[in-house]
Amino acid sequence: DAGVIQSPRHEVTEMGQEVTLRCKPISGHNSLFWYRQTMMRGLELLIYFNNNVPIDDSGMPEDRFSAKMPNASFSTLKIQPSEPRDSAVYFCASRILAGEGNEQFFGPGTRLTVL
Amino acid sequence: DAKTTQPTSMDCAEGRAANLPCNHSTISGNEYVYWYRQIHSQGPQYIIHGLKNNETNEMASLIITEDRKSSTLILPHATLRDTAVYYCIVRRTINTGKLIFGQGTTLQVKP
Numbered sequence: 001d002a003g004v005i006q007s008p009r010h011e012v013t014e015m016g017q018e019v020t021l022r023c024k025p026i027s028g029h030n031s032l033f034w035y036r037q038t039m040m041r042g043l044e045l046l047i048y049f050n051n052n053v054p055i056d057d058s059g060m061p062e063d064r065f066s067a068k069m070p071n072a073s074f075s076t077l078k079i080q081p082s083e084p085r086d087s088a089v090y091f092c093a094s095r096i097l098a099g100e101g102n103e104q105f106f107g108p109g110t111r112l113t114v115l
Numbered sequence: 116d117a118k119t120t121q122p123t124s125m126d127c128a129e130g131r132a133a134n135l136p137c138n139h140s141t142i143s144g145n146e147y148v149y150w151y152r153q154i155h156s157q158g159p160q161y162i163i164h165g166l167k168n169n170e171t172n173e174m175a176s177l178i179i180t181e182d183r184k185s186s187t188l189i190l191p192h193a194t195l196r197d198t199a200v201y202y203c204i205v206r207r208t209i210n211t212g213k214l215i216f217g218q219g220t221t222l223q224v225k226p
Contacts, residue, residue, distance in 0.1 A: 004158075031212050043159070043202075043216035056213060091158050095212055103149075104214065106158030 002026075004107035006092050012113045018080040021110045024073055025094030033104060034067055034077050035091040043091075049075065050097050061086075082114045117142040117205040124221040127197075133190040135220050137203030140184040146207050148179060149214065150188045152199040159202065159216070162188065193224045 005024040013019055025032050033048040047057040052069045060067070064083070069075040079086055089111050093104040120138040127133040139148065150162040163170055163177045165186070170177045176189040190197055202219040 033212070033214075042218060043153075045213060045215070048213065050212075093158070097212065102212070103161035103164070104159075104212065106160065109156075109158055 004092055004094055004105055006090075006107040006110050008110060009108065010111050010113075012115065013082055014115050015083055016081045017114075018078065019082045019086075019112060019114075021077040021079075021090050021092075021112070023075045023077070023092030023107060025075070025092070026105055027073070029094035029096050029105070030072060031095045031097040032069060032075050033093040033095075034075070035093065035106075036088045037091065037109075038088045046077070079112075082112075084114045087112055087114050117146055119203045119205055119217055121201075121203050121217065121220045123218065124223065126223050126225055127190075127193045129195060129224055129226050130192055133193040133197065133222055133224070135188040135190075135201050135203075135222065136185065137188070138185045139203070139205045142183050142205055143207075146205045148177065148183075148186050149204040149206055150175070150177065151202045151204065151214075151216075152197075153202070153219070154196075154199040162201075193222075195224050195226065198222060198224045 007022045031050050034046040037043045046059045047067045049069045067077045089109045091106050091109045093106040095104045096102045117139050147166050149164040151159045153159045163175050165177045179186045200219040200221050202216050
């Protein structure tokens, strides 16, 4: 099992540019989460999907952020336009949506730096 | 979801048991206690969870008090690789998976 795959692992961009982060969940998992981690705010949930449908996007900072899950094996988080305050590590996680107590498996993260 | 309180940091000697406390005095009957950890520069990793009974797996043991207002995560023989931030999270059973991470406890295992 390859685990949750995220790409790129590192991204450096300039303010105003569009940034797209990608995530491939573990095969068979049907719930996917996007988190952001900064020193100031810690680990925050941005949005999550069940069976490719967005369930809760209340953590998405503003309209510059958007997330999609076109199929069960792929999700994107897009920032347009990017700003320096978006600099953070972005994690994707997946789990099996069945019963209680099913843990989330996290990817290695994408470290985003916006100059 | 109930709020949790954890010490900011703890030290433990290598080979000794690490006991990490968590207070969740407002926990309700249908809320589980979860523990995750995050080793530096990696994504969080699930450790263990429980509802009422004590739980044990290959990584750790979880001791929940009878009133469920607090719990302790026990790493029986801590190694240097257990140095990490440990998060205690309380989640409702009807919730579809949303985890709210606090600041956690930074555990430093020393040789």
